[in-house]
Amino acid sequence: MADKAGLFSGASRVYTIPPGTDFLRALAGTLAREAGLAENPAALADAIIYVPNRRSARVLAGVLYDAGGEKPILPPDIRTLGDMEADETPSVDAARSGLPPAMSPARRLGALTHLVQAFYEQAYGVTPPAASALAAAQELSHLMEQAALSEHVDWSSLPDLAGSAELAKHWEQSVKFLKIISESWPEWLAENGESDPFLRDIAAARIMARRWAEDPPQAPVLIAGSTGATPAGRILMKAAMALPQGLVVLPGLDIHADEEARSVIAGSVSHPQHILFDTLRDLGVAPGDVRTWPGTDGAGKAEARRRMIHEALAPAESTADWRRTLDSLSASLGTVKEAFALSALDGLTVIEAPDEAVEAETAALLLRQVMEQPGETAALVTQDATLARRVSGVLQRWGLDVPPSSGSPLGQTTAGSLIGLCARWVLDPAEPVILSAVLKHPFARGFEGADSLDRYFLRGARNWQSLDDLAASVRSRKELDPYASFSDEEQAVAEELVEQIAIAFRETEADLSREGPMPGRKIAERIAALAARVSQTPFPWAGEDGRSATAMMEHVADLADYLAPMPPHAFAELIEAEAAGRTVSAGVAEHPRLAIWGPLEARLQSASHIILAGLNEDVWPQRPPADAFLPRRFRKDLGISDPEDRVGLSAHDFAQLACAPKVTMLHALRRNDSPAVASRWVWRLKTLAEGALGSAAKDALSPDGDSPLEWALALRDRGTNTLDKGFPVEPKPRRRPEGWPHKLSVTRIDTLQRDPYAIWAEQVLKLDRIEPMNAELGPAPRGTAIHKALEDFEDEGTAKTTERLVSLLVSNLSAAGEPEAVLAARRAVLEQMSDWYLGWRAERRVDGKPKLEVKGRWDFDISGAPFTLSAMADRIERQPDGSLVVIDFKTGSPPSDKEIAAELSQQMPLQALIAGKGGYKGIPAASVSGLEYVAFKAKPDARIVGQSRALQATPDELAKTAEEGLLRLIAAYREDNSAFLSAPRVQFVKYDNGYNRLARRAEWAGDTEDGGGDE
Template structure:
């Protein structure tokens, strides 16, 4: 028989090689005669390896092994010899990039006709969808110009007419462009070549040519491939070999399979070949999994045939295991352990088969833990390679007008050096981050950033010296010289794209005229972007080309960008904002092998990672089917952007469910042929619950009905033991650092004393570990900014009108608040929100001042924002300084002192002040008593009032809280008591065994616990709460 099948439980390519060798009677010369046509290049390479395995080391000339997609004039010999009269005069195929560029231009023109104004990054994906539609139609033999109008649905006639008008791109405009340029679609040309190949082989058959021609491994195929297979069957020595045809399924069921069934493609193929299954020869062989394949075939029967489950039969799946992981990471680690364990056996191959590229990348990374570099044959998207990521980051940076986040994303990219060594570039970038980019964002634009840097150089110098003196030298070089040189070098690197800066604004706020005015030819935009990146990646020792374009990734990226620059000459000018989206659309579909830092020569020959296409016709001793979840494997069914399923059916296009059927066949073939199979799925994917693949659900149901089950693989047990500590887990204890007294701070501010009481660990982290809390990048204005505005305005008010009361006091204070507000860089909406609140504060302050003066008279003096210091000379560890800055100190008419503090947030209660939890004002009073504020006269040191002003500007714009005396204790007594407590604390912490505890008083934690994560408070605090309960 000329039509054969290799059972699913046998390794297809090994059996094919064995049968070819046997058909040549093991004659070395005869083995090399003939042609074997396979579906893809990966299968062709794998068949070559299979021949080598079965030739026992003999030297042999192999037959010509040809992927069907590689058939062209050179392979076919159509231009000379016996096929000369059949030679084709075909126009060349249009280059893929050129086709997409021209289609994108047509999309732009068509959308303008519909009244929209898309940009290139929006048009390119539509162009790709149009190209896919044409390819699909040409493989199916569908004339879009004739069949599209027939697909219209009456209920959607108006909507369809709009789509039909848009699709005139592929029915009218594109064919006209092809004729004008003398080229043809790639698939149309491939179809013509396949048909010519079929005609050639038929002619050879008629002339009695007995050259063996085998076509193997095809499942559901398009009509042009069917013609090739029919021609092979007509050849005297021709054979068609099918993979895993189910010969036991009922004929009625086989002929009516839904497209989502794994045998649906083979069923359709036999129909097209006009051959029934009883004409198919079974090539038997030696294998272990015949029973497993039979069970899987019953499990996957269509719904109409499920009554077969009621019949008795085997239910033991030998060497099949389940891996039910909690999430993708656990799944990846477990799979890597299985693969590492498998290669302990000599000559044992292990393969992961998965369409989930994220899972494949995770497994490859985890295998590196075991020193194994896996061959991920499906590769990664070109857009995710380091060089492509850098190109997109630079485009995003210019689009965002050099925002801190986008700028640092570029500067911290591993390839960026700006002409320095990588270490100097990285250290200076971190310095720029800390000195300039942390906190509120600088004004937009590179020029504005340079101005901010220049203004900060003097302050930076002082801070850098202080850090160097404190021993922080990890980020050398410090200082304005290094930073100024760095900014000059950065300006040189960015020079090609700095001209775009004015254009890089949101398209949503631009008019059509603005967009047209600030556009440039796409090749020029790409050239400027590439030139910028090349300048950024060059080091002081290596050129850009050595770093950016090397290796397989760099070569492919350079090739794609070159093709894009040439093809984009046909495109209209575009704004620079399109580059990020354009590069994503162009580079994302391309796949490239990423070795993740490993040497390709170090790839482990027996550890394989395959995508579904790469896995077809291949197997290994151990096969892991990973990512078996709905939406991953099988994939989500998508009818495409242009038409519904019924419309596709009326046009004669393949149904979307065929993709599910092919995925099901991949599952069946991989699970049936290997010696050991692990079926792996995760319960959560990207944090969301997922449903196991329908085939796993069916398998569980089938086995449950026979009191069977699939045992779990022990990999999850291995995983739990892998990182398990030697002893039992113990809750972490609160930190108790006890540094030497010589390292403990000898100077604290009055505001830090409250922190010292509530959270001593924060003092330890800040002053001993010297860990500073970094502001957020692009930090939004918050309550601290509001407080600074209020304090600055009141400081100016008191200094201008301390005793003398001005006319129009409210207006003058409002003007000061307005000026202070304008000095801060704020969002317009926030400025508009704060302005009326500040006006209400001004009104309240004026009223409060007038009330106090009317009740207590005009003060003798008002001091504001003055600094003070008191030294504790007899502290056990040596002199200890208390410093402070008072918001306001008022000397009233009788010579007593009023100490006042402004708050824009929460006020401390009088109870907390007397209890010592909020000691700021009492400590300032104690410093006044001890002459710590030189501006306060010595004879005026009796404390009469401690006052808080809470200034919010809300419905109640202000509130005055006075700390009152208690029984026989005056406020002076409170100040002295607070000072005595401070002396005791200083003495206690001058003892080497006094620890700096974190949050030692439950319920009295500081409002802003900046070092709570460093102290691991959430961990031990939860244990403390459990103990209390």
């Protein structure tokens, strides 16, 4: 490469590309132009260019192709140097350096975990749980990585520091614990013939520097885009500067900072320029000797923005008199502060959203707007991964597939979610939520009957523990729920499916529900075998997420080899933690004009419109984590870098992006439903703008034209209020089939009066309420179980004792799903209830044996169309005089006579009506002499209907009144103009019938979401 522009001439080999410039495009453009790449495709073939990360390497290769006239070129050797904060391992030519293979992360972490366990065994005589030891080892690993980045750390001085300081007791213990780093870890490395993996990059860089010194490359060698945050990077920078054609190109150095400013920057590790000036000191380069990269923008507008941002990010102690500073800055550019500020803020917008949801909508709208401008590009940059995924989801509504470049957590991918589910499934194979999730997983094979099993047999209270118990529950579900709507075929298919699942667990030996601590590798093997067994092989291990899932399982298995045997649940937690910490690319091609980047991915890149979102304190910048074992005061004495260094790097990223020509900054007033504070950078920028422009600063930072925030708020309002003005919000449906309703039970007649909308939704819309999984035993199934126990108690040959009735109650309630602990706690109550029931039963004067659980119906015509009234009587007794007594058992409080007199509770009068017409199976028509409620509860009692001050009437009189009311009610609801209202008598609705949310009661009635009235 010819040095036409003198890039490699002069005393200094250090350049900088100003903030806001498209770094990689500027770098490639100048290199291509000066090398004559358009004329000679091989002009840069021998060059070596180091960039911070793999994404930068890919982008640089692309822009070099563009700079070469979009003709085939022989590209240079583009290598990655490694980011201080990147998850990827920096290469620094480790493979070319002759070093042995690196220690795997699993082996490194496993060895540290082993040393942690050994420390506690020796110091305290106890072995910590594997999960606790692993967590401590991870903290140690983070600390050792930080120490390696600081390079010159003297751990041997730690005991002396501890002895000279007055520390709290827990810090004294931590200092002892850190002997693992200073003593145990070096001993382990020596015993196992390993080199320190934390120092490997530094060793590799020194080897490369030595080779360059011995045999200097004659082709160009560039270290471009690195801030010099790592020791390995600085070693290579020094070595490159000594080469015949070696250059260092720094990103965004403030070449206008004077001595006073540099002094302040040197004392503030959180300043965006601190790391760059520190690098220059280490390289022995004076800031004044750094040259600006040829061809970069030095226009007044761009320079004003850079100086404004640099000043806004200056330490708080140096910004006491911003007005004077503004005068100085504007004077240096030959203008006044107002003009300077307006020029600097031209193209920069700050938007304050009410919450993170609106912030995401606003960001998505800004990205979408770019698609209406041909040739323009836009990039959202945010530290908040959740916000990035939310924006990506919003864009998909408009057909724009823009996945976050940082990827998604492995646990949220298809393959990762299956592994996570199976890791939990082996702990409890019959757990309904996980079982259903596995059967419906995209990778699961087509399990016939999965929908039926989910809908009819896995919901409600859980009355099984194992898969065998679940199969038995499926077989007996009709007995537990006589009104269940599933068919015999659906029941048979569900039972067969449970058996298939049981076979899968037996073949893979994956049922670990009763296993104690065992080797982690064995657990991993069984989880993997189960995942493969239930999936369409080889889908779990294919694709990006499959490969990542495979690597994760190999990692945790290798790690487990260093750990003591662990309970299966601890291993499941380990898998979940690993899956949450690994990110996977979506596998979707990048959008040609839109991007969603994290700060790491955004380094050295640019776009026509940069959107910086999530600019809230502790989000961007993130708060440095607290030291787990090392007092912050010891870090400097030991030579470990300050955690605020990372804030400085983050500030540098922000400054680079904020200096782009068109920038929108977004922050939210609330995050996670809590008040949030704008980032310190945004706050300082606003304050600086106000110092220059006063009240006009708000307008200067506001969007030109229509505000995207107003668009987002309008979209949100439209999404939550889709009804036109004047349209009644309260639902009043009237459509129904001809002659409907055709059939109702006596209890549903009461519901029709109290909540007509529920009957309409249930029978006209055919919407059934589905119980949640693992629910507490509800009143209906509890009542059914108690009724079944009372029915069994009346069987011939059953001992009529309290003990026998209690036993029947316990067994039926247990079969219905009542937990054993609840039954044990309520046993005394059940005994009290049973004693009372035996006394009540003994006092009955019955002619013959009473009939229990008797079905009844009455068919007749109303308004020219047939109607069937049905009922299930709990107990019917024939009296010596031939009359009947109808008894209804309640496990809660029965309706009062006042409600019956108001004709709102007609269950018992309607049962008397059916009995009087001979509608009960096997019971001839007869006069009803008694209607009685028996409250079978903690304080049991019996009450005869119609013998109170509120209601004085015979059963036959009540039946006649109920018949007249029934005829009016059904006839009225068969009228075309009759509306089925949602709980018009809300005071009489004891609980939500299941359709309040469908009726949107919370919007127009002010009810709670879960209830329609009194509980």
